[in-house]
Amino acid sequence: xxxxxxxxxxxxxxxxxxxxxxxxxxxxxxxxxxxxxxxxxxxxxxxxxxxxxxxxxxxxxxxxxxxxxxxxxxxxxxxxxxxxxxxxxxxxxxxxxxxxxxxxxxxxxxxxxxxxxxxxxxxxxxxxxxxxxxxxxxxxxxxxxxxxxxxxxxxxxxxxxxxxxxxxxxxxxxxxxxxxxxxxxxxxxxxxxxxxxxxxxxxxxxxxxxxxxxxxxxxxxxxxxxxxxxxxxxxxxxxxxxxxxxxxxxxxxxxxxxxxxxxxxxxxxxxxxxxxxxxxxxxxxxxxxxxxxxxxxxxxxxxxxxxxxxxxxxxxxxxxxxxxxxxxxxxxxxxxxxxxxxxxxxxxxxxxxxxxxxxxxxxxxxxxxxxxxxxxxxxxxxxxxxxxxxxxxxxxxxxxxxxxxxxxxxxxxxxxxxxxxxxxxxxxxxxxxxxxxxxxxxxxxxxxxxxxxxxxxxxxxxxxxxxxxxxxxxxxxxxxxxxxxxxxxxxxxxxxxxxxxxxxxxxxxxxxxxxxxxxxxxxxxxxxxxxxxxxxxxxxxxxxxxxxxxxxxxxxxxxxxxxxxxxxxxxxxxxxxxxxxxxxxxxxxxxxxxxxxxxxxxxxxxxxxxxxxxxxxxxxxxxxxxxxxxxxxxxxxxxxxxxxxxxxxxxxxxxxxxxxxxxxxxxxxxxxxxxxxxxxxxxxxxxxxxxxxxxxxxxxxxxxxxxxxxxxxxxxxxxxxxxxxxxxxxxxxxxxxxxxxxxxxxxxxxxxxxxxxxxxxxxxxxxxxxxxxxxxxxxxxxxxxxxxxxxxxxxxxxxxxxxxxxxxxxxxxxxxxxxxxxxxxxxxxxxxxxxxxxxxxxxxxxxxxxxxxxxxxxxxxxxxxxxxxxxxxxxxxxxxxxxxxxxxxxxxxxxxxxxxxxxxxxxxxxxxxxxxxxxxxxxxxxxx
Numbered sequence: 001x002x003x004x005x006x007x008x009x010x011x012x013x014x015x016x017x018x019x020x021x022x023x024x025x026x027x028x029x030x031x032x033x034x035x036x037x038x039x040x041x042x043x044x045x046x047x048x049x050x051x052x053x054x055x056x057x058x059x060x061x062x063x064x065x066x067x068x069x070x071x072x073x074x075x076x077x078x079x080x081x082x083x084x085x086x087x088x089x090x091x092x093x094x095x096x097x098x099x100x101x102x103x104x105x106x107x108x109x110x111x112x113x114x115x116x117x118x119x120x121x122x123x124x125x126x127x128x129x130x131x132x133x134x135x136x137x138x139x140x141x142x143x144x145x146x147x148x149x150x151x152x153x154x155x156x157x158x159x160x161x162x163x164x165x166x167x168x169x170x171x172x173x174x175x176x177x178x179x180x181x182x183x184x185x186x187x188x189x190x191x192x193x194x195x196x197x198x199x200x201x202x203x204x205x206x207x208x209x210x211x212x213x214x215x216x217x218x219x220x221x222x223x224x225x226x227x228x229x230x231x232x233x234x235x236x237x238x239x240x241x242x243x244x245x246x247x248x249x250x251x252x253x254x255x256x257x258x259x260x261x262x263x264x265x266x267x268x269x270x271x272x273x274x275x276x277x278x279x280x281x282x283x284x285x286x287x288x289x290x291x292x293x294x295x296x297x298x299x300x301x302x303x304x305x306x307x308x309x310x311x312x313x314x315x316x317x318x319x320x321x322x323x324x325x326x327x328x329x330x331x332x333x334x335x336x337x338x339x340x341x342x343x344x345x346x347x348x349x350x351x352x353x354x355x356x357x358x359x360x361x362x363x364x365x366x367x368x369x370x371x372x373x374x375x376x377x378x379x380x381x382x383x384x385x386x387x388x389x390x391x392x393x394x395x396x397x398x399x400x401x402x403x404x405x406x407x408x409x410x411x412x413x414x415x416x417x418x419x420x421x422x423x424x425x426x427x428x429x430x431x432x433x434x435x436x437x438x439x440x441x442x443x444x445x446x447x448x449x450x451x452x453x454x455x456x457x458x459x460x461x462x463x464x465x466x467x468x469x470x471x472x473x474x475x476x477x478x479x480x481x482x483x484x485x486x487x488x489x490x491x492x493x494x495x496x497x498x499x500x501x502x503x504x505x506x507x508x509x510x511x512x513x514x515x516x517x518x519x520x521x522x523x524x525x526x527x528x529x530x531x532x533x534x535x536x537x538x539x540x541x542x543x544x545x546x547x548x549x550x551x552x553x554x555x556x557x558x559x560x561x562x563x564x565x566x567x568x569x570x571x572x573x574x575x576x577x578x579x580x581x582x583x584x585x586x587x588x589x590x591x592x593x594x595x596x597x598x599x600x601x602x603x604x605x606x607x608x609x610x611x612x613x614x615x616x617x618x619x620x621x622x623x624x625x626x627x628x629x630x631x632x633x634x635x636x637x638x639x640x641x642x643x644x645x646x647x648x649x650x651x652x653x654x655x656x657x658x659x660x661x662x663x664x665x666x667x668x669x670x671x672x673x674x675x676x677x678x679x680x681x682x683x684x685x686x687x688x689x690x691x692x693x694x695x696x697x698x699x700x701x702x703x704x705x706x707x708x709x710x711x712x713x714x715x716x717x718x719x720x721x722x723x724x725x726x727x728x729x730x731x732x733x734x735x736x737x738x739x740x741x742x743x744x745x746x747x748x749x750x751x752x753x754x755x756x757x758x759x760x761x762x763x764x765x766x767x768x769x770x771x772x773x774x775x776x777x778x779x780x781x782x783x784x785x786x787x788x789x790x791x792x793x794x795x796x797x798x799x800x801x802x803x804x805x806x807x808x809x810x811x812x813x814x815x816x817x818x819x820x821x822x823x824x825x826x827x828x829x830x831x832x833x834x835x836x837x838x839x840x841x842x843x844x845x846x847x848x849x850x851x852x853x854x855x856x857x858x859x860x861x862x863x864x865x866x867x868x869x870x871x872x873x874x875x876x877x878x879x880x881x882x883x884x885x886x887x888x889x890x891x892x893x894x895x896x897x898x899x900x901x902x903x904x905x906x907x908x909x910x911x912x913x914x915x916x917x918x919x920x921x922x923x924x925x926x927x928x
Contacts, residue, residue: 028211029258029530032224034251038071040064044246046089047236052096053576053612055238057252058087063100063115066252067610068617069640076108076115085121091133093141101130105145118152119145134174144171182235193235193243201243203232209245209255224250240573240615256615258530260501261562272532274555276540278319279547286327287560288316288540294329294344307337307344318541320360322368330357332540336370348384359400359541364407367423371398371411378423385423392426393419400541402443404451412440412453418463434468435461441538442485444493454482454495456538460504462513469513471504471520473635476663478502478524478621483538484554486546488565496536496544496554500526501563521663523570525563528616528661532558570662575611575620577658577670582607584674596672600679605644609670611658619661626674628652649678793826793867793921796833797860800840800869804858807841811848818859826921832899836869836919839895839903843871843915851875851913869917877911 033039041061048056055066056074062085064071076085086103093099098110104121107130119130128146135141141152142161149171151161163171182193182201193201200212207230210218223230223245234246245253273290280286285297292313293306306313307329317332327339328347333356337344348354354370354377361369368379376387376398387393397414404410404420411419411426416437418430430453438458445451453461459472459480472480479499486494493509495502503523511518526534533556537543545553552563582589583606584598596605611620622636626644629652636642642656655669680686745768784790784799801817808815847853853875861868893903900920907913 027258027261028221029256029528030222030224031254032251033071033253035061037251038064039251040071040073042251043248044252045087045233045248047234047244047246047252048090048092048098049236049238049614050092050096050098051094052578053239053614054096055244055614056090056092056098057246058090058100060086063087063090066614067612068614068620069610072113074110074113074115076117077111080115080117083121088129089131091130091143093133093135094139099133099141099143101133103129105129107133107143118156119158132171132174132178134170136170142167142171181237184234191235193237195237195243196241201235203235203245207231221255223253238614240571240613242615254614259563259568260525260530261564262530262532262558263560263562272559273537273557274560275315275537276317276319276542277553277555277560278321278542278545279553280321280327281325283548286319286329287555288319288329290315292316292331294319305339305344307331308334316540317358317372318360320362320541322362323366328360328368330360330370330372332356333373336360348379354379354384354386358539359398361401361403361409363403363409363422369401369409369411371401373397376411376419376426387426392421392428399440399539400443402445404445405448410443410445410451412443414439416440416455416458418453430461430463430468436470439539441483442495442543444485444487446487452485452493454485455480456483457481460485460493460495460509462509471509471512475512476520476522476635477504478522483536484543486544486552488546488550488552490550490565492565494544494552494563494565496538498535498538500524500531500534501536501554501561503565503568519663519665521570523568523662524619525568526619526661528618531561532556536561571613571615571660571664573613573660574664574667575613575658575660577609577611577622577656577666579654579656579670579672580608580610582654582672582674594673596674598674598676600649600677600682602646602648603676605647605654605674607642607654607656607672608640609642609656609658610640611660611666613658613660616661621659622656623659624654624656626652626654633657647676649676649682651675791827791829791833793828794823796828796836797823797867799833800837801858801860803837803841804844804856807844808848808856813848813853814855816855816857818857820860820862823860823862828919832901832919835895835899836901836917839892839917840869840871842892843917847871847873847875847913850878853912866918866920869919870914871917872912872914874912877907877909877913879909880905880907 034042039057039059040063041059043060044057045060046058050056055068057064057066057071063074065074066072076083085100085106085108087100088103089101091099091101099118100108100110100115102108102121104123105119105127106117106121107119108115109118110116121127128148130143130145132144133141134143139154143150143152149161149163149167151159153159161167179191180194182191182203184191191203195201198214202210202212202218204210209221209223209230209232211221212218230250231248232245233248236244236246238244241257243255245255247253274287275290276288278286283298285295287295287297289295292315293304294316296303296305307316308314308331314331314334316329318328318330320328322328329337329339329344331337335355336347336357338347354372354374356374357370357372359371363369366380370377370379375396376393378385378387389395393411396411396417396419398411399414400412402410408420408422410429413419416430416432416435416439417428418435418440419426420429421427435453435455436458438455440453441456442454443451444453449465451463451465453463455461457480459470459475459477460482461471462469471477479497479502481498482495482502483498484496488494491506493504493506495504501524503525504520508518508520512520525531535557537555537557540555543555547553550565552565554561554563582596583604584596585603589596598605605626607624609622609624611617611622613620618638621638622640622642623633624636624642625631625633626647628650629644629647634642642654652674653671654674655671657666657669659665790796790799797819801819805815805817844856847856851873853873855874857870857872859870859872861870889905896903896917896919902918904916904918905913906916
């Protein structure tokens with residue numbers, strides 16, 4: 001009963017939360033997980049780390065797999081779930097496989113998140129327990145249960161073997177290895193773990209844990225409840241060098257090397273919250289804290305100095321040691337003080353300039369510079385000078401000052417403006433937009449071509465003397481809210497931030513600027529490394545300091561943080577990353593399914609994953625992409641879920657990479673194919689079928705339209721053919737019947753006139769003969785116009801030339817004819833031929849009746865797709881304006897316009913007359 005009461009009291013007072021707590025021994029951090037954190041039970045019996053990186057924990061209540069965040073309980077298959085299995089020890093083999101032995105002599109093997117029974121539990125009392133399990137090069141498993149050695153072949157068959165010398169030697173080597181790895185093999189003896197750094201971790205029989213470094217005495221590790229009666233079942237060192245403790249009553253414990261040292265309150269601090277600090281040339285530390293005043297800290301102790309006698313003293317905002325080893329202190333929104341003869345005295349009492357100072361520096365000439373909310377000022381002796389717009393400073397809130405390599409000083413402001421200059425004046429080398437209007441918190445000038453600037457929100461900037469470059473979240477910087485920057489003289493830049501202490505390699509930064517494809521590995525120190533507060537203080541100077549011994553000091557809201565740069569080694573174990581589950585449209589699909597296939601239509605995809613870094617799982621960050629949708633990687637930070645909304649149908653591959661807290665990415669990405677099925681109307685064959693249907697419909701419609709047009713053309717051709725046949729018949733009948741009859745009447749009338757000579761009938765008969773001849777001529781014109789065989793351009797030209805020659809011969813006027821060499825057989829409809837003929841005849845008739853011409857020129861020309869008929873005489877001409885008042889010329893123009901042509905006349909008194917009749921051949925086609 002007494003033993004039980006002790007256990008219960010220990011359980012009640014042990015730390016139950018999973019917060020990181022620094023041990024009393026500097027350099028080690030202890031964290032505890034218990035049942036309220038997801039551990040199956042607080043009685044932990046065995047630990048192994050599988051080859052896939054997961055930590056397996058065997059407790060009295062079951063076995064769980066741990067990824068650094070969550071415990072996944074591994075259940076037995078089938079009916080074994082109803083049995084309470086008393087697990088005793090865990091073993092691991094290749095391929096991430098884990099074996100669990102029970103106190104009843106049973107053996108189980110992990111398989112796809114479940115345990116499969118390999119050896120059944122014995123029903124006898126105190127059965128032999130599996131104490132060793134090894135794997136040979138061929139994958140054959142051997143295990144030892146009591147003195148018996150058995151073999152499990154590839155088919156799962158178990159046979160008892162008589163060990164040969166080689167097999168016995170392997171079991172002896174495995175026994176020694178387990179003892180060195182921190183396992184109790186005899187159940188009573190004090191055991192130890194020999195880690196890879198040569199340290200020995202020892203667990204006492206009565207509890208507690210100690211570590212002994214080579215050549216140094218043992219150091220007790222501060223365990224919960226001071227380790228009183230703190231039993232240890234097993235010890236384990238994982239691949240990252242973390243030490244794990246399996247406690248029989250207190251759960252799972254992790255011990256890891258701290259990378260940040262935190263002095264306690266007895267080491268020079270009257271207040272945990274520190275604003276600024278610096279070490280003077282004598283090795284004395286000056287520390288400004290929240291309560292006001294300044295602490296002086298030496299090897300003999302610390303001393304507090306108040307700057308003013310105010311009830312509510314103002315804290316110091318800036319500390320500076322000049323070239324004469326005098327300490328200057330500026331209070332926040334207050335005055336400037338100087339330390340002389342053991343006390344602080346107020347400076348610039350009369351002018352109060354400068355005041356409200358945030359930063360102090362000194363140039364190569366010994367001039368002191370003060371920057372603050374009231375701008376920039378300098379001091380030489382008792383002479384104080386304020387710099388304004390006339391000096392290129394303007395109305396700036398100066399936040400930080402630093403000497404430049406050529407003797408000038410650099411000043412940064414709260415709006416991102418950066419100035420460079422001296423007493424002669426300043427020039428702006430960095431405009432606010434170049435530094436994204438962010439508060440300049442630190443300046444680190446290394447050379448004239450390499451000047452680094454930290455900003456409170458914009459990240460890290462570099463000025464090479466001409467241009468500015470930026471490192472922000474797009475370049476992987478863990479936190480852009482930088483409060484300070486310092487050089488460790490070992491090739492690294494260290495920056496305080498509101499998210500911890502950040503380290504970056506200078507060469508990697510410069511190489512990244514030259515080639516953005518080269519990554520920058522950012523190392524982050526936070527509470528998991530022993531940092532008392534993840535927020536490094538900013539707005540005060542100096543906000544970080546490199547001591548004479550190379551140690552870096554950072555003021556934080558929880559105290560001073562000290563970092564030994566030479567002892568901070570990066571975690572070189574690439575974190576493996578695994579997909580845990582996938583949600584497609586809200587439905588969970590196991591990641592082991594190989595390919596994720598969704599229902600038709602756009603899908604919402606949600607991927608859950610984890611990167612294994614057991615030392616600092618909170619610092620693991622992720623980048624992911626859905627190849628096929630976006631090729632660029634998304635920076636997810638520490639978020640272990642990636643969601644994609646309304647992803648269209650198609651084939652994709654999701655990929656995710658984990659990056660540990662020291663900037664090392666996974667060796668390979670975890671990936672899974674995703675197929676989003678389309679609706680029927682979104683498939684390719686549907687588009688092809690639809691396209692084929694549309695094309696077929698279009699072809700069918702086109703064929704029907706063409707067929708209808710063809711039918712219409714055939715009908716028109718039939719009508720035209722019938723019309724032309726009728727025109728041919730009419731022309732033949734007119735010529736053969738009416739023409740012959742008129743010719744006969746003309747001949748008979750002429751003969752009758754001869755017979756009736758000198759009688760009253762002679763003159764009427766002669767008139768009848770003449771009239772009949774005129775009627776025959778008119779009939780000939782009508783036959784020519786009606787005959788479809790004459791519907792050509794050549795026929796028109798030939799007929800007009802013959803008519804003009806015959807008409808002018810009667811009037812005894814010579815005709816000169818000029819015709820184009822080749823007149824094509826272009827179709828000219830009857831209406832146009834007749835209209836052109838009548839217009840030509842009208843012109844010739846006017847020539848004979850009115851012009852008194854002695855010669856006429858008739859010219860036919862083909863040019864620009866038109867037939868031009870030019871009729872020119874050498875007659876007396878006429879007044880064109882007067883003649884246009886009559887009907888003749890107007891009818892002539894109207895006749896030509898009706899068939900798409902035109903008429904143009906050039907004439908004048910005594911100048912002769914030229915008439916141009918133009919018929920566009922394209923217009924002729926329209927009248928067909």
